[in-house]
Amino acid sequence: MNIVGRHGHANSIMFIDPYFDPVKHGYREFNKLLAAIINPDEPPDIEIHICHLADSITKSQYEADFSSKLSGVINTAGLTVKIFIWDKFHDRYLISNLMGIKLNNGFDISDKPQEMTTWGRLGRSDRDDIQREFDPASGRHKLQHRFTVP
Numbered sequence: 001m002n003i004v005g006r007h008g009h010a011n012s013i014m015f016i017d018p019y020f021d022p023v024k025h026g027y028r029e030f031n032k033l034l035a036a037i038i039n040p041d042e043p044p045d046i047e048i049h050i051c052h053l054a055d056s057i058t059k060s061q062y063e064a065d066f067s068s069k070l071s072g073v074i075n076t077a078g079l080t081v082k083i084f085i086w087d088k089f090h091d092r093y094l095i096s097n098l099m100g101i102k103l104n105n106g107f108d109i110s111d112k113p114q115e116m117t118t119w120g121r122l123g124r125s126d127r128d129d130i131q132r133e134f135d136p137a138s139g140r141h142k143l144q145h146r147f148t149v150p
Helices: 030-035 059-076 126-133
Strands: 012-016 043-051 081-086 095-096 100-103 120-122 144-149
Touching: 012 126, 030 059, 059 081, 059 144, 095 126, 100 126
Parallel strands: 012 043, 043 081
Antiparallel strands: 012 095, 081 144, 095 100, 100 120
16 A cells, blocks of 8 residues: 555555454455555554454454454555454544545445445544543454464
């Protein structure tokens, strides 16, 4: 994601979507977002924040699913991605140190070309509040598990 601002590229990017699951059909193109992150000299800190929704999925299964679906593009792009699994949250965002976007329907895509969604830009204070909300030290959500996909 070549997010350019006064300071150049983003140095942190947070993908926040409680329903994100790399093996689900609706998220099959998420790897294109990761592939678009262009900053090989100083790759940004990448975080994906999801909810632990399925009791039948173990922590090791989450790790295996993320690795099998995303490690190829992550390695090709020279990135490291930290995954955070929280107990419960609802809203979806794309947050970087340069901007924040509220995503009404998250990062999944539809097979129906007539379907449309609207994203909205967040002000700086809202963006900063969301960054703090998803900091494990904040205590605003209960962290269930975290792991890294190298």
